[in-house]
Amino acid sequence: MSLTQAVFILLGAMAVLGALGMVTLRNLFHSALAMILALFSIAGVYVLLEAEFLAVVQVLVCVGAIAMLILFGIMLTRDIVGRATPVRNRQWPLALAVSAGLLAVLAIGLVRAVWTQAAGAAPAGVADLGLALVGPYALPFEVASVLLLVAMVGALIIAREARE
């Protein structure tokens, strides 16, 4: 086993561990910290995929912005200890069965699938990505920025304190 494979297994184990902690921990704050661990490990996976820009975006947006937003949400709703209510709802065995079944189907399909790999072309760099975003992908890029603007205004209006 080569070094990169060992690093991948380590990162994957950290991501799965963080994800499992996220869905099982009782304290919602700990759950959010476990999610940060999982998202950070995914940034490491991007580095292994030679997508450095994605790794930076992952750390900045997912770990930096979204996780902070969720932590603020948890603190603003102060339901941290869950007031002794159970973490899971009544249908959790069904949810577990559905998730495990989907995982089994996906795993069997993925292990059996044969991929025709492209002959070793050079991975795209950050400069190519930037040119693509303002060239062939300019219209989706603008649509994404409009979406972000609409989401920001909408979030502000929905979350605003209603004044009588």
Next chain:
Amino acid sequence: MIPLTWYLVLSAVLFCIGLYGVLARRNAIAILMGAELMLNSANINLAAFERYLAAGSLAGQVFVIFNVAVAAAEAAVGLALILAIYRSRDTVSVEEVDLLKG
């Protein structure tokens, strides 16, 4: 070299854990975190497919960037909705939010 299947299996495992979180948790914020994890596992797939099956085509990485933008918008609007529900109903448990139930 890491086989492509490893990335796909890791992504499938993370997706299913996120799905379980969405289906089984009571707290609305925990459900939002599960959805976040599912989006991120899809992103691993996109980046891995680009790297292994279409290296240099950039389509996968561009998709991941748009996906991250959508995830950020979803988290902002979702948390705003949860805050608004918490203000009016004093709870973030999805089982107690049943205004539309006849």
